[in-house]
Amino acid sequence: MIRCTGVRHRRLTIPSLAANARQIAVIGPNGAGKTTFLGLCAGMEEPNKGEVTLFGRKPSEVRIGWVGEFPDRTMLFSRVYDEIASSLRFRHVSCRESDTRVHETAALLGIEGLLPKATDELSGGEKALVAFAAALVHDPEVLILDEVDSHLDEEAGRRVADAIKSRPGVSVIACTQNMDTAAEADLLLYIEEGCIRHAGTAEEVFEHLKETCFYPAVWRVRGC
Numbered sequence: 001m002i003r004c005t006g007v008r009h010r011r012l013t014i015p016s017l018a019a020n021a022r023q024i025a026v027i028g029p030n031g032a033g034k035t036t037f038l039g040l041c042a043g044m045e046e047p048n049k050g051e052v053t054l055f056g057r058k059p060s061e062v063r064i065g066w067v068g069e070f071p072d073r074t075m076l077f078s079r080v081y082d083e084i085a086s087s088l089r090f091r092h093v094s095c096r097e098s099d100t101r102v103h104e105t106a107a108l109l110g111i112e113g114l115l116p117k118a119t120d121e122l123s124g125g126e127k128a129l130v131a132f133a134a135a136l137v138h139d140p141e142v143l144i145l146d147e148v149d150s151h152l153d154e155e156a157g158r159r160v161a162d163a164i165k166s167r168p169g170v171s172v173i174a175c176t177q178n179m180d181t182a183a184e185a186d187l188l189l190y191i192e193e194g195c196i197r198h199a200g201t202a203e204e205v206f207e208h209l210k211e212t213c214f215y216p217a218v219w220r221v222r223g224c
């Protein structure tokens, strides 16, 4: 799904990557380059050198739903309903269809009660859910999520995971600091000091991380 060729951008150096999986987890220490990598995948920035493609296309040609690490910094509208509807309105979806999709998406995430609220009244987790709804509502081909789960309680995290499962056509590239969550992805990319040090299944990647804090707590308890 993602192909990187000769990429150099800030700290990030990816000579070659061909990652083909529906759910990709991006993990690694603070400052490693995870957000930079997600930004390149989302087409928010062009790499200084090299090329990033998704499904063989430039990211700008792919329908992407993006949720940043700090959702309150990217909210454009003062009302939750308008924030979720915004990506549909920008695409000139009719008001009636837009209204149906906003309510359906809010119901899927259990946040219908937030629709009439002001965005600046929301808690951090509520903002993350609203930002996720806004990303999901326009039927993205790829969801790019930067530590969205860090704001969510277990129940809200499960609703987000269920919403993703309910859209089998959507691919996900998600950065997380929750290694138990990362372990559920089809493919893991472990980034350190701007380089992808390990790429593979959870078993393959965590095998290299046994002596580090990146080993999933649940696996440690089970003695894996």
Ligand SMILES: Nc1ncnc2c1ncn2[C@@H]1O[C@H](COP(=O)(O)OP(=O)(O)OP(=O)(O)O)[C@@H](O)[C@H]1O
Pocket: 010, 011, 028, 029, 030, 031, 032, 033, 034, 035, 036, 037
């Ligand atoms: N706009 C920018 N201009 C220059 N350097 C930047 C910029 N944004 C990030 N960096 C640097 O690039 C490096 C990687 O940052 P990035 O945000 O990608 O890391 P990260 O792995 O997402 O970290 P964290 O887990 O702390 O969010 C850091 O050293 C950071 O200082």
